[in-house]
C-alpha cells in the first residue's frame with residue numbers, strides 16, 4: 004500500500020476493446036473532476052517516446068497481447084501518485100485485464116470501491132473499432148489484431164468481472180446506446196457511491 008494513495012477513491016473501468024471506456028471516462032472527468040488513467044494511453048505514450056522499453060511494448064501491443072504486469076502497474080502507480088494531491092478520485096481504464104492484475108493492484112495501491120463494466124456486443128465493438136481505425140492511427144485497430152484483442156478479453160478479462168461481482172462492487176452498463184444514454188447510467192452508478 005502506498006501512503007499517498009491510502010484514501011484514494013478508485014473506480015475500475017472494464018470492458019472489451021472498443022466498448023466505449025475511454026469515451027465514458029472523458030465524460031466522467033468533465034462532470035466529476037476525476038483523474039482518468041488509461042493503461043493503453045500510458046503505454047502508447049511510452050511507445051511514442053521512442054525509448055527502448057517503448058519498442059518492446061509496441062511489438063506486444065501490435066499483436067494484441069498483454070504487456071508484462073509489472074510494467075503497466077508501475078506506470079499506473081506513478082501516474083496516480085503524481086496526481087494524488089489534487090485528485091478527487093481515479094478512473095482506472097483498461098486495468099485490470101486479468102485477475103492477477105487486480106490482486107497486485109490491491110497489494111501495491113488499494114482496493115476499488117466500484118467496477119464499471121462497460122458491456123457491448125462483440126459485433127458492436129468490432130464495428131466501432133474498424134471505424135475508429137480509419138482515423139485513430141492506432142497500430143492495433145486492424146481486423147486481425149482486433150480479433151485477438153477480443154479473444155483475449157473474453158478469456159482473460161471477463162473473469163475479472165466475476166471476481167469483483169463476488170464482492171458486490173460491479174455495476175454493469177449497457178453500452179449499445181448513444182454516448183449520452185450510456186453516460187446517464189454511468190453517472191447513476193457513480194452517484195450511488197456518495
Ligand SMILES: Nc1nc2c(ncn2[C@H]2C[C@H](O)[C@@H](COP(=O)(O)OP(=O)(O)OP(=O)(O)O)O2)c(=O)[nH]1
Pocket residue numbers: 018019020021022023024025026027043097131132134135178179180181182183185
Ligand atoms: N455509437 C456509439 N459509439 C460509441 C459509443 N462509445 C464509444 N463509441 C465509439 C467512439 C470510438 O470511435 C469507438 C471506441 O470507443 P473508445 O475509444 O471510447 O473505446 P475503448 O476506450 O473502450 O476502446 P479501447 O479499449 O481503447 O480500444 O466507439 C457509444 O456509446 N455509442
Ligand SMILES: Nc1ncnc2c1ncn2[C@@H]1O[C@H](COP(=O)(O)OP(=O)(O)O)[C@@H](O)[C@H]1O
Pocket residue numbers: 019020021042043044046063064065067068069070071072075096097098099100104143152
Ligand atoms: N492492463 C494491461 N495489461 C497488459 N497490457 C495492457 C494493459 N492495458 C493495455 N495493454 C496493452 O495495450 C494494448 C491497447 O490497450 P487499450 O488501449 O486498453 O485497448 P483495447 O482495450 O482496445 O485493447 C493492449 O492490447 C495491450 O497490449
Ligand SMILES: [Mg+2]
Pocket residue numbers: 024025041043
Ligand atoms: Mg480506450
